[in-house]
Amino acid sequence: xxxxxxxxxxxxxxxxxxxxxxxxxxxxxxxxxxxxxxxxxxxxxxxxxxxxxxxxxxxxxxxxxxxxxxxxxxxxxxxxxxxxxxxxxxxxxxxxxxxxxxxxxxxxxxxxxxxxxxxxxxxxxxxxxxxxxxxxxxxxxxxxxxxxxxxxxxxxxxxxxxxxxxxxxxxxxxxxxxxxxxxxxxxxxxxxxxxxxxxxxxxxxxxxxxxxxxxxxxxxxxxxxxxxxxxxxxxxxxxxxxxxxxxxxxxxxxxxxxxxxxxxxxxxxxxxxxxxxxxxxxxxxxxxxxxxxxxxxxxxxxxxxxxxxxxxxxxxxxxxxxxxxxxxxxxxxxxxxxxxxxxxxxxxxxxxxxxxxxxxxxxxxxxxxxxxxxxxxxxxxxxxxxxxxxx
Amino acid sequence: xxxxxxxxxxxxxxxxxxxxxxxxxxxxxxxxxxxxxxxxxxxxxxxxxxxxxxxxxxxxxxxxxxxxxxxxxxxxxxxxxxxxxxxxxxxxxxxxxxxxxxxxxxxxxxxxxxxxxxxxxxxxxxxxxxxxxxxxxxxxxxxxxxxxxxxxxxxxxxxxxxxxxxxxxxxxxxxxxxxxxxxxxxxxxxxxxxxxxxxxxxxxxxxxxxxxxxxxxxxxxxxxxxxxxxxxxxxxxxxxxxxxxxxxxxxxxxxxxxxxxxxxxxxxxxxxxxxxxxxxxxxxxxxxxxxxxxxxxxxxxxxxxxxxxxxxxxxxx
Numbered sequence: 001x002x003x004x005x006x007x008x009x010x011x012x013x014x015x016x017x018x019x020x021x022x023x024x025x026x027x028x029x030x031x032x033x034x035x036x037x038x039x040x041x042x043x044x045x046x047x048x049x050x051x052x053x054x055x056x057x058x059x060x061x062x063x064x065x066x067x068x069x070x071x072x073x074x075x076x077x078x079x080x081x082x083x084x085x086x087x088x089x090x091x092x093x094x095x096x097x098x099x100x101x102x103x104x105x106x107x108x109x110x111x112x113x114x115x116x117x118x119x120x121x122x123x124x125x126x127x128x129x130x131x132x133x134x135x136x137x138x139x140x141x142x143x144x145x146x147x148x149x150x151x152x153x154x155x156x157x158x159x160x161x162x163x164x165x166x167x168x169x170x171x172x173x174x175x176x177x178x179x180x181x182x183x184x185x186x187x188x189x190x191x192x193x194x195x196x197x198x199x200x201x202x203x204x205x206x207x208x209x210x211x212x213x214x215x216x217x218x219x220x221x222x223x224x225x226x227x228x229x230x231x232x233x234x235x236x237x238x239x240x241x242x243x244x245x246x247x248x249x250x251x252x253x254x255x256x257x258x259x260x261x262x263x264x265x266x267x268x269x270x271x272x273x274x275x276x277x278x279x280x281x282x283x284x285x286x287x288x289x290x291x292x293x294x295x296x297x298x299x300x301x302x303x304x305x306x307x308x309x310x311x312x313x314x315x316x317x318x319x320x321x322x323x324x325x326x327x328x329x330x331x332x333x334x335x336x337x338x339x340x341x342x343x344x345x346x347x348x349x350x351x352x353x354x355x356x357x358x359x360x361x362x363x364x365x366x367x368x369x370x371x372x373x374x375x376x377x378x379x380x381x382x383x384x385x386x387x388x389x390x391x
Numbered sequence: 392x393x394x395x396x397x398x399x400x401x402x403x404x405x406x407x408x409x410x411x412x413x414x415x416x417x418x419x420x421x422x423x424x425x426x427x428x429x430x431x432x433x434x435x436x437x438x439x440x441x442x443x444x445x446x447x448x449x450x451x452x453x454x455x456x457x458x459x460x461x462x463x464x465x466x467x468x469x470x471x472x473x474x475x476x477x478x479x480x481x482x483x484x485x486x487x488x489x490x491x492x493x494x495x496x497x498x499x500x501x502x503x504x505x506x507x508x509x510x511x512x513x514x515x516x517x518x519x520x521x522x523x524x525x526x527x528x529x530x531x532x533x534x535x536x537x538x539x540x541x542x543x544x545x546x547x548x549x550x551x552x553x554x555x556x557x558x559x560x561x562x563x564x565x566x567x568x569x570x571x572x573x574x575x576x577x578x579x580x581x582x583x584x585x586x587x588x589x590x591x592x593x594x595x596x597x598x599x600x601x602x603x604x605x606x607x608x609x610x611x612x613x614x615x616x617x618x619x620x621x622x623x624x625x626x627x628x629x630x631x632x633x634x635x636x637x638x639x640x641x642x643x644x645x646x647x648x649x650x651x652x653x654x655x656x657x658x659x660x661x662x663x664x665x666x667x668x669x670x671x672x673x674x675x676x677x678x679x680x681x682x683x684x685x686x687x688x689x690x691x692x693x694x695x696x697x698x699x700x701x702x703x704x705x706x707x708x
Contacts, residue, residue: 058519069480
C-alpha cells in the first residue's frame, strides 16, 4: 500500500479525503472555521483534480437544499458548515434524513450567537441532536481524514441510507497542522466503491419524493427513519472496523484510555479528549484511580458499548461543551443520566460544562476537576467551569 | 446587457398540441384551480424527460398525499423556500453524472413554486440559482396570496385586494402596497429567458415553456394562476378571468430574451380594469376612485413596458 505522511492543516486533510472519496457535488457557503475545507475543494475542482460540480450557494440553507436535490438525483454529495450555518440549515437537516439521502457533512464545531463568537464549543451540533443523522466526533487529523472517507461508506450503505455529520472542533482541530498519513487512491477506491442509490430522480422510472404525510402514515414514516438510525449502529461499527483494517488504525464506537477498571472516568467528545488524556496519564502516574471514556459515535448513541466501557466505575465526570439552558445539566450528561437511570450499579454522574466559546481548558484544570469530584465538591447539577455560579 | 439569442424549438400549434399531461387526474385541487391548469400545460409542453422540484404549497399538497401521487414525472418536494436551491442541486448532479457517463440523457429540471414561495420566502434561493446560471426552468404560479394557508397577503398580492392578513376595513382598502414585479427582478439577473404567461392563452404559454427549456442556462416563467377560492371568483370563470387579466393589461404577456423585451400580446381594444375587478370578491369593497387609481397604475405599467420593448428592440439595419 502506497502511503504518504505529510504535515498538513486538518481542514486541508479533510478536503483531500473528500477528493479521495470522489465526491461528485459539493455545495457550500463560507463560514469560519469551516471555510478552508471548501476553499480547497473548489481549488481541486478548478484545477481538474476533482471531477465534481462545486455549487457556491448563497446560504447554508441553500447548501443543504442543493445537497438534498443532488443526492436525490443520484450523486455523491458533500458539504461543510459550522455554528450559525448549521443553525440556518436546521429545517432541511430533518428532511435530508427523512428522505434517506446519504449526504456527508463536516461540522467544524463552533459556538452559537449571541454574543457572536467564532470560537470552539459544541453548542451548534447539540442544538441538532434530533435531526436523525448519524453523528460522529473525531479527535485528531488522522481520524478526521479517515472517518470522512468512512462516513460516505456508512451513509451509502443500503442498510443505512442516512446523512452523516462528522464533527470536528473548530480551530482547535480544523486549523491545526498535524502529521497525516493519506491512503493510496486505489485503497480508498477499493474501500469506497461508487455510490449506487436505492432510488433516484430518473425520468425512466419516476418516483415521488417528499410527499405529504397524512396522519395515517406520518408516524410510521418517522418510526422507519428512527429504526434506520438505530440499526445503523451495527453498520457504523462494521465500517469503522473495516476502516481500521484498511487504514491500519483501530476505531471503536467508544474508546477508553488510562487505568483499566478505574473508579472514576472522564467522559469526553472531540479534541478536548486529548487534554483529558494528558491529565489522566498524569493522575495515573500519581497513583490516582482514574480513566477516560471517549464517545466517537454520538447518534445513534451506543448505549451497550458505553455501559460496557464504564463497567465497574463509581463516578463519571462528564465534560459537556454546550449548555442546555433551563434543564438540569449539559446535553451529554443528560443522555448519560438517562441511560443509567435505575441501573443497580449506576455510577454517580457529575457534569462539568467547560470551554464554551473557545475558553481554554488546560490540562491542570482537568486534574483540578478530578480532585474536586473526589472530594464531592462538584455541584450536583453541573459546574460551569471557571464561572462562579449558583447552579 | 443586450444579447441576441436565437432559440431553436419545436413550435406548438393548435394542430400539434401535446395531449399527454404528466399530472394525472384525481388530484385534489379545487374546482377551477388556475395553478393546476397552468402546471398541466407546462408538463404537456415539456414532455417526459423532466425532473420536477416543487416548493411547499397547494400544488405540492394536492398532488402528493402518500400513498397516492398525481405525478408521472420524477418529483421532489423538500421545503417552502428552497425550490431554486433544490433545482440547483439536481441540475449539478445531472451535469456531473452525465459527464462521467453514469447517465445517458440529460433531463431538464423544472421548479414549481407559488408566489409566496417565489416573491417572499424563496426569493433568495431563486436569486442564487438564477445568478449561478443553472440550466433550469423556474415557474412561479402566481395566485397573488398564500392560498394554501388560508389566503394571506404576499408581496405579490395586488393593491386593493382584501386577504385574511390585509383585510379591507374602515381604515383599510385591503393590500396597501403594489405588487412586487418578479419578472422584472428576474430580468435584472441577466438570465437568457424570462416570460409571463396565462393559462387563457395556452399556445403562447406552452411555446414559452418550449423556449425556456431550449435556451442554455436559467429561465424564469411567471404564470398567472387564478384562485377561485381565494379570490371569491366562480370556479367556472378561471379561464375567463385569465383572459381578462391580459385584455385589461392588468397582467401583460411578454418575454425578455437576452435582455430584449418583447410584448407577446397587445390587446387591440383594451377593456377597462373594472371588467376584471368586478368578478372578484377580493376587490368588491373598492370604490370608483380606487378603480380609477388602479386603472392609472395599470396604464402606467403598460406604458413602461412598451417603452422597454422599444428601447431594447433590435435595431433595424
